[in-house]
Amino acid sequence: MMEPSRLKTNDGLVRLNSNENAYGPSTRVVDAIKSSIGGAHRYPRGEYDSLTERIASTHNVKAEQVLLGCGSTEILRMAAFAFLGAGKQLIQASPTFEAMERYARASDSGVKSVRLTPAFSHDLGGMLAQSTASTTLVYVCNPNNPTASLTPRKDLETFIGKLHGDTVVIIDEAYHHYAGESGAYASFIDHPIDDERVIVARTFSKVYGLAGLRLGYAVAAPKVVQRMRKFATEDNINAVVSQAAMAALNDSDGLNKSIERNMDDRQEFFNAALARMLKPIDSHANFVMMNVLHPATGVIQLFRERNILIGRPFPPLDTYIRVSLGLPDEMQAFWRAWDGLPYSKDLMSH
Numbered sequence: 001m002m003e004p005s006r007l008k009t010n011d012g013l014v015r016l017n018s019n020e021n022a023y024g025p026s027t028r029v030v031d032a033i034k035s036s037i038g039g040a041h042r043y044p045r046g047e048y049d050s051l052t053e054r055i056a057s058t059h060n061v062k063a064e065q066v067l068l069g070c071g072s073t074e075i076l077r078m079a080a081f082a083f084l085g086a087g088k089q090l091i092q093a094s095p096t097f098e099a100m101e102r103y104a105r106a107s108d109s110g111v112k113s114v115r116l117t118p119a120f121s122h123d124l125g126g127m128l129a130q131s132t133a134s135t136t137l138v139y140v141c142n143p144n145n146p147t148a149s150l151t152p153r154k155d156l157e158t159f160i161g162k163l164h165g166d167t168v169v170i171i172d173e174a175y176h177h178y179a180g181e182s183g184a185y186a187s188f189i190d191h192p193i194d195d196e197r198v199i200v201a202r203t204f205s206k207v208y209g210l211a212g213l214r215l216g217y218a219v220a221a222p223k224v225v226q227r228m229r230k231f232a233t234e235d236n237i238n239a240v241v242s243q244a245a246m247a248a249l250n251d252s253d254g255l256n257k258s259i260e261r262n263m264d265d266r267q268e269f270f271n272a273a274l275a276r277m278l279k280p281i282d283s284h285a286n287f288v289m290m291n292v293l294h295p296a297t298g299v300i301q302l303f304r305e306r307n308i309l310i311g312r313p314f315p316p317l318d319t320y321i322r323v324s325l326g327l328p329d330e331m332q333a334f335w336r337a338w339d340g341l342p343y344s345k346d347l348m349s350h
């Protein structure tokens with residue numbers, strides 16, 4: 001089957017900055033998008049229920065356990081407004097994906113950020129030490145953005161068991177499909193624990209290549225779903241993405257291809273990095289973070305001047321850059337630009 005052609009933006013920028021899927025959705029999904037356009041004038045009511053059912057059956061859970069969102073960021077927002085608020089506290093890692101903190105602050109909640117361990121996993125002991133009776137939500141991003149690193153499953157289970165009884169834990173599995181067979185990782189949807197305080201967030205933006213259409217979901221206990229649903233935008237999924245998601249869930253070949261391609265591209269990136277004496281953090285995602293031993297803000301700017309966008313600064317990792325995996329020619333452009341930077345020579349002699 002022919003790959004659908006990707007719309008090249010005419011600004012000439014290489015976008016390695018948002019952990020998107022550079023290849024976009026599979027051909028079958030593109031076909032579903034095209035044929036769904038005819039329903040664009042209708043509210044997506046029927047689609048909401050059928051997609052909820054489809055996701056529930058994919059995960060072997062009840063439909064009451066599934067909550068759809070306009071991207072998984074809407075799931076994070078619903079969790080913030082359902083479980084946080086003035087006098088309450090969110091605990092998260094630092095650095096991690098920033099949306100949860102933003103929504104926590106919008107709900108007037110306090111936020112405690114606990115630095116990742118030297119191995120870039122969540123410092124669960126440190127997070128537990130910060131937890132009090134007012135800690136009503138903990139955010140765990142696994143694999144973590146921006147570091148692409150894992151927090152071991154068994155440590156997470158012990159951690160959840162020790163948290164205060166009223167503390168809800170949201171596990172953001174946006175990069176689940178890229179975590180692979182690592183023994184340290186197991187999804188809390190595929191391998192649930194018997195604990196109604198656990199919410200898992202997933203997205204169609206990454207492995208399925210649908211970031212531009214906005215769809216995410218949560219799997220949680222029915223009463224947790226009900227509580228979060230109150231904060232959902234009315235008709236928060238659109239008529240196009242619901243058809244696209246159905247096709248994506250029925251296209252296991254497309255899914256496997258997307259996963260395998262990312263593994264190959266990630267290996268290529270590591271080969272190129274190691275050849276340049278760079279030592280990226282082991283990646284379990286579709287992006288890579290690495291210490292370039294120079295302030296990230298300056299490096300980002302130098303790439304920008306060469307029309308390449310890489311990830312934003314992620315303090316306190318001030319000398320690390322985050323690079324999303326792009327198409328092969330985009331990665332070549334990245335390494336050409338890298339080789340033209342003064343840093344590349346310094347690192348070679350390190």
Ligand SMILES: Cc1ncc(COP(=O)(O)O)c(C=O)c1O
Binds near residue numbers: 071073172174214215
């Ligand atoms: C960890 C994490 N969660 C959620 C999101 C947002 O995903 P969505 O497009 O589903 O809102 C991202 C996007 O980069 C992410 O890195």
